[in-house]
Amino acid sequence: VQVAFVQGGADSQPTLPGQPKDDGLVALGSLFYEPVWLFYREDVARRRLRRDAIEGLADLRGWRLNIGTPGSGVPNLMTRLFEANRVDSSSVRLRTLGETPAVAAMLDGRMDAVVFASAPESLLVQMLLQTPGIRLFDFAQAEAYSRRYPFLSPVTLPRGVVDLARDLPPRDVQLIAPTAMLVARDDIHPALIQLFVQAARSIHGEAGWFQRRGEFPSERSLEWPLAREAERTLRGGTPWLQRYLPFWLANLIDRMWVVLLSIVAVLIPLSRIVPPLYEFKVRSRVFRWYAQLRDIEESVDDREDAAHRLLARLDELDARVERLTVPLSYADELYALRSHIQMVRGRIVRAAPPAAPSTPVSPQTPVSSEQTNP
Template sequence: MRFTATLAHFAQRLLGYPLIGIGLLIIAIAAWHSMAPQELVIASGPEGGYFHTTALRYRALLAERGIKARVLPEENTLLGLVEVNKLDSHVDMAFVAQRADAHTYPNVRSLGVITDEPLFVFRRTQTPRFSRLADIKGMRIALGPRDSGSYQLATEVLRAYGVTEDNAVFHTRGLGESVEALRKGEVDVAFILQPLEQPIVAELATTPGLELVDVIDARATSRVLGAGRNMGVVRIPQGIFDLRRNLPATDLTLPTEAVSVVVKANMDPGVLHHLLEVMQQVHGVSNLDREAGSYPRSVGGQLPLHPIAESFHRAGLPFLYRHLPFAAANGIFQLFLLVLPLTILGPVLSFLGVPSPLWFYKETKYRLWLVELRTMLRMHALHGMLTGRQQRRLTALRQLLDQQALGLERCRQAAKLLPP
């Protein structure tokens, strides 16, 4: 009997501060998880391309914040998106500059658009001059690897002009191989989807024997092919690549494709906030083709925007992340994510008649008190007295019961004052 009463008393003492203990435990676990070394795996494009150089900049800046990033070069950029969508894949982030359907990639979220890449068309000067893409039938054309953004956009544009593999020779080479083939004369025309500030663009635009083509109907092209993707038009200023040599010799018009950063939908919030700040740091400055503050932007992507990215683009870092260390802020944030569903679920369960967790807590506490009191009754019936420890415990229980009774009596008095 004494053992039962002691066990009940011990259990009741353990039950005294359960919510505080559980809350502190969750915060500690979440904070420990946030402070644990994080590795972000980034699927980039081909080496030397914009996706790859951007991923390397991200890696360097994330390292300053204590986050290790690993960059995986990939010629077929669509594969990066596919890997991010896989729940069991180790790839966390990729770049997208091609048609992407949200239903096909349900586990992927966008962090925003970081630039708009022009579709540059370079030709060898030995080939006949043209300004309409319909005139390149019969030529050898470098388009980029299959499943890359460059190949997808270029083939759709050419198809709109009636240029297909039936009346032209398509070469599906990587960026470096396409550039080399154009220089050597192995292809007549090369389509390259890269931002204006990318060094390879200026290098090709100033190479003797090569010429950047003005796509005069780029606006119509972007309108016709823009359904289901985010195309636009950019004007390349005269002389922007070389003022002394006046390259290009005139303003050029080219179609563009929006580039988005995409991540797994369940990425850790702390890492996400770091990544969003790095994106702001890299892309928020002025450049050859943009003013400061133009990027990153929340509109123009094809995949759903991550809720954390949406909040960041609208209001910047949350209060906790601005005023607390990232690890502590992330621990509290993750606790909030755990508690929030309970606050929503609680009223629903109450409406359905399911008792609340607080009811279970109180009911368990009262039953433990009852076990102790019954043990004391048996002891008193057998020996006519209680032990010193039991007497002290009885005094404490009476005080607790008086407090409960006083609270109930006050509630009854307040209820009587209300109209029936």
């Protein structure tokens, strides 16, 4: 189970007020009031108390009282209330029937009173509020109960809210009400928390017998620490991005804005550094050959380097430069280098010593035999 509805005060081992529980659970908000309805038979009150109404929980000594099935939350709550009123639970004839069988038993006279926590829309609550001879207990000390038990809230059942024509109830009735909470495991995904809180607002945000419109879901009366994402959604409402974008995209952007801001903060200074670095890298492709070109030019006056060797080195340099590629915006740098290569080539040619003229061989006059023989 990842998410559950939990009634306030249902934990059998409550923590101290203001001390958060540490059991791997977080609250997503309180959803609605679940008032404690204590219905009893008027005839039993007249017979036992000599009056029509119960004035306090101490009057229930000796009564047959149904407190609900074990684990429903009401037994633990009633145990605390009895202890607060110094009533020994053994002095009350407690029963643990379900709500429907208990109500049927009370109507048949086999049960004196029933107590359960439920929303006012419950059919059993609606029926008992309009049943003659059945009265609802008025928690006159509701404010005091709420101060001693933070999970309880004092609520008022307004006069005539059940039936205006019949004026039911005939007077305001004070009740105590734990709140139903939406509780989840602390490892639940934040996106799901946001969806649950939004769904709770659309379902439980309307007005009712005990709350005004927009009062729930709420951060009040929580027994577990409120999840951070639930707190953000409760206070901020639906993110405006979700009004125009799909949920998955809006949620992604909403969670990535910190990263995006960090990226922008890094890109702003980089936008000033990267262009000069790029320009230097491109121009260095061209300028790196000037070192060799200057070395060749400085060797022109060196008599030890023959012109044909310098021209060979220059031809090799020129061939490499021809294979060089640069962006069009830097083509002028490349063509300037090639023109400088040609300029050095011309200087080498001009500085080369002129070739020595070849001496033509004159034809020798044949020697006659008369000249050789005296």
